[in-house]
Amino acid sequence: SQYWGNNDIKNIRKVLGIGLLLSITGSIIFSSAAFIMPDKLMMIFTESDNAITIGAAYLGVVCISYPFTAATDIYVSTMRAIGEVKVPVISSIFAIIVNIILNYILIFGKFGMPVLGVVGAAVATVAARIFEFLLTIIIISIKKSPIICSIAKLNPFSKELISQFGKTALPVIINEFFWGVGTTLFSVAYGRMGDAAIASITISTALQDLLVVSFQGIAIATVIILGNEMGANNLKKAKLYGSYSYVLTFLVGVFASILIMIFRIPFVSLYKVSDNVIENVKLCLMVFAFFFPFKAIATVNIVGILRSGGDTLACLFLDLSAVWLIGVPMAFIGGLYFKFPIYTVYAMVLSSEVYKAFVGYIRYKQGKWLKNLAIELTAS
Incomplete structure (x- = not known):
């Protein structure tokens, strides 16, 4: 962009x-x-x-x-x-x-x-x-x-482009690969907690994915808008648009959480599953509603703002430290060692989103993502 x-x-x-x-x-x-x-x-x-x-x-x-x-x-x-x-x-x-x-x-x-x-x-x-x-x-x-x-x-x-691509895109590739492996391990942990646990998470995810995809769309729009402005060397405008994205994401995230709380019971009623699974899904959705504003902010900041200026090493650190140091250990310790209920384990896993939101905000405020990569390549 x-x-x-x-x-x-x-x-x-x-x-x-x-x-x-x-x-x-x-x-x-x-x-x-x-x-x-x-x-x-x-x-x-x-x-x-x-x-x-x-x-x-x-x-x-x-x-x-x-x-x-x-x-x-x-x-x-x-x-x-x-x-x-x-x-x-x-x-x-x-x-x-x-x-x-x-x-x-x-x-x-x-x-x-x-x-x-x-x-x-x-x-x-x-x-x-x-x-x-x-x-x-x-x-x-x-x-x-x-x-x-x-x-x-x-x-x-192209030697110059490959060099810059390696600096900015290689961390993204590593990030996405190991993030994907980490989130896959969540499924492994849930799957080994029993059929009721995996059914509860699967049903909960069906509703959650609708919201997550929407905020991924906001993140993609953000990276395009900010990238275009930085490419045109309008760094002040890019910084302003970045702050707008933060505020919009937070407000829409809170609104989405309210919608989850309102519609979680009608949503669960669409499924013909055991009473145990129904109660688990309701509680999992409550947990997700609480953590969703943090998840939304972290997603838009990492995918939309920081990556727009090539600050991909920071994104790599945020994503992988959250998944591998918090999420994966929480899933296996809570689910397989302590054998907590699925909604408790889910809350433990999603606590990583709070970490990403706050540490990511600190990185955002440092402003190291505000860079014109296009001019840097032209100069080289």
Whole structure:
């Protein structure tokens, strides 16, 4: 987004090339592992033979979609950075429609198709992801987007750019990888607390994800706006917009928490589960409502503000220290050693968001994220 603010199309394309190279390579590695040994991977998360069998059947097929999803995500991120936000919305909406239709046909065996169940769901996801990738490429080609160019112009092997990319993006890659591993371990801990615990967390997450995705959208909008301003060397305006983002995030986060408290009981009533699970879900949602403003602030600050100026080492420290020094130990100690109820363990895990919010705010106030990376590259 800073290169777009500096009107540097050449380096935008090279960053796109680096992103495609790394993401597709990584996705192929994970896709291969999931295709070769899906059952072994499922054993990490659960001890239930039935769950392992079903999960492995799904994973062994859906992994084919990973390279397409990776490439689409890089193109979508680049388009958002240059202000082309309509294309990702259009392609994702049509992909969702394709996924829903194919799920109906393949899972239940409609229109003469065999009943495939969970494998049908996986096939539908693969088809939808391939469709989304192709539709995205077609639309941006028709629109003659500046990111559409020859492979030669995507050349990721620019010494100066690779150096800067390594300084700013490599910490993000490491951050996301180990953060993902850490949050996966949360699922491992919850899964080993029993079926009721994992069911409670799964149902709670369905509502929580709606809010988390919304604030991830705010974070993405923030990183684009601030990045464009810093790329144009409007540092004072970027700082002002950063403070606006903080205030807006806090107010909307509190409002969202109130909505969770209001709608948690009607939401839980939609599920036909045991009374124990229902009570656990209600309490888990109460816990989430309390911690959500902290989580919202931490998300927008790390993903939207600090990363916009390349302060990615600070983001790396905040995320990984929160997950690995607080979240993961709390999940295993509380859930498997002390055998606390799931809502208590969940509160212990989410306490890491309070840490991230306060320590992240200190880093934000230091102002080290206010940097024009585009000018630094041009000068070099």
